[in-house]
Amino acid sequence: GPAVMEAVPALLVAALRRLGSSKMPSLKTSLMLIFAQVAQDNPHVLVDFLSKLTDQPPGALTGLLRVWCTVQELNVRPFEAALTLTALAKLLMLNDARVLNAPVIGYPLVNTQAGRSTRASGQPTAVSYSSVPFVVRAIEFITNAASTLADEDTDTESEYETESDDSEVGPQQLPSKPRRARK
Numbered sequence: 001g002p003a004v005m006e007a008v009p010a011l012l013v014a015a016l017r018r019l020g021s022s023k024m025p026s027l028k029t030s031l032m033l034i035f036a037q038v039a040q041d042n043p044h045v046l047v048d049f050l051s052k053l054t055d056q057p058p059g060a061l062t063g064l065l066r067v068w069c070t071v072q073e074l075n076v077r078p079f080e081a082a083l084t085l086t087a088l089a090k091l092l093m094l095n096d097a098r099v100l101n102a103p104v105i106g107y108p109l110v111n112t113q114a115g116r117s118t119r120a121s122g123q124p125t126a127v128s129y130s131s132v133p134f135v136v137r138a139i140e141f142i143t144n145a146a147s148t149l150a151d152e153d154t155d156t157e158s159e160y161e162t163e164s165d166d167s168e169v170g171p172q173q174l175p176s177k178p179r180r181a182r183k
Contacts, residue, residue, distance in 0.1 A: 009049065012038070016053070016060055019067055028071045033080060035064060039087035043094050051098055062102045069104040069137045085145050088138045099134060106132035 012034070019031045038046045053060035072088075075081045091099050109128045 012049065013053070016050075016064065020063060025071060025074055028067060029074045029080070032068055032071055032075075033083060035068070036084045036087035039091055040083060043087070043090040044096075047091070047094060047096055047099055061098060062104075065099070065102045065134045066104045069134070069141075072137075072141050081145065085142055088141060092135060092138055102134040103131045104134050104137050106130035106137070 015031050015034050019028055022028050022031070035046065047061060050061035050064060051059075068084075068088075072084060075084050107130050109130055111128070
């Protein structure tokens with residue numbers, strides 16, 4: 001009812017704060033499912049709501065999209081992957097510049113000036129990342145998932161094509177006399 005709808009913004013703010021403070025990838029992934037469900041059902045409402053929250057640096061919307069891009073590949077269960085990928089597609093379909101142009105973590109940058117680093121040296125090399133628009137990463141996630149599904153579909157089809165006809169049960173393989181149960 002109306003009381004539940006009044007509690008949703010507070011729930012989203014609490015989930016967003018916990019998402020920002022959490023160091024556990026599994027918790028971040030679980031919290032992202034809340035936002036993915038809202039994005040799937042009402043993407044414009046989620047974007048407008050997060051855009052109005054100004055107390056979350058670098059902004060609630062950008063912060064959420066950054067975390068989403070860091071944990072998306074951890075969604076390995078079919079339901080989680082389907083929900084988050086569908087929600088990403090719905091966000092892209094909004095064609096909203098606030099979403100499409102939000103800067104998110106891109107790809108690792110190689111520092112050619114850094115010296116050689118080994119595990120034994122004890123000094124790990126700091127990895128820096130590029131910044132890319134959210135649309136780039138979202139399309140990457142969706143196309144990678146589609147490619148994986150296409151590969152699995154091709155593998156399944158080739159399994160059916162390579163099975164021999166010996167696997168079928170024919171009359172010659174049936175027992176000649178039925179066994180009777182002992183009394």
